[in-house]
Amino acid sequence: MIVAGIGSKRGVSTEDVLAAVDAALARADLGRGALGAIATPAVKGGEPGIAAAAAALRLPLVLVPQTQLEAAAERAQTRSERVIALLRVPSAAETAALAAAGREARLLGPRLALGPVTCALATGGEA
Known part of the structure; x- marks a missing residue:
């Protein structure tokens, strides 16, 4: 299974x-x-655009708690000083995808930034 963070x-x-x-x-x-699945940090759970995108794709939206984001941080490939200041992890998209995809998950590549959104794909576990 592939998770989009x-x-x-x-x-x-x-x-x-x-x-x-x-x-x-x-x-x-x-x-x-x-x-x-679509995954995002739990603090983003109130973002209607993210929830609506998951619904449009007919996928569950996984809200990843801070502790799980931090546990996945060492496996992230990119680093954003802005995200570190806000969430204390190097990449919101990458850590959300990794955490939701499971302990053995791996990224399919670094996060992709497109306008106001970043997306990372992870595979290798359960959501």
Whole structure:
């Protein structure tokens, strides 16, 4: 199963989230059917654009608690000083995807940034 981890600025639109997911999938040569879940840090749970994107894709939205983000931090591939200041992890998208995909999860590549959204794909575990 592949999990798409999402990081974003506040007020992100559904269209922005879907565009980032599609771009990350295209980079990995995958289609939407490969996805099993959308994951985001729990603090982003109130973002309607992220929730609406998960609903549009007919996927569960996994809200990853801070402790799980931090546990996945050492496996992240990219580093954002802004995200470190806000969430104390190097990448919201990467750590959310890794945490939701399971302990043995691995990233399919570094996060992709597209406008106000970042998306990372992880595989290798359960959501």
